[in-house]
Amino acid sequence: MRIFLVLLFLITLGALLIISNNNLKMNNQENINKFFNISMSWENEIYSNIHFLTVQTIKLKWCTQK
Numbered sequence: 001m002r003i004f005l006v007l008l009f010l011i012t013l014g015a016l017l018i019i020s021n022n023n024l025k026m027n028n029q030e031n032i033n034k035f036f037n038i039s040m041s042w043e044n045e046i047y048s049n050i051h052f053l054t055v056q057t058i059k060l061k062w063c064t065q066k
Contacts, residue, residue, distance in 0.1 A: 014042065015035075017034060018038050018042070
C-alpha cells in the first residue's frame with residue numbers, strides 16, 4: 001500500500017511540474033493534449049532509462065570463479 005501511495009504522489013508531483021513549467025491552463029483541449037504528449041514522452045524516457053540500467057546491470061560480472 002505504501003508503494004502505491006508513493007507512486008501516486010510521484011505521478012501527481014510530476015503532473016504538477018509539467019503543468020507549471022509549461023504554463024499550461026487545463027481548461028482547453030489544446031493544453032490538455034500538450035500535457036499528455038509531454039507526460040507520455042517523459043514516461044517513455046523513464047522507461048528507457050530503467051531499461052538501460054537493467055540491461056547494464058545484467059551484463060555485470062557479479063562473481064568470479066577461480
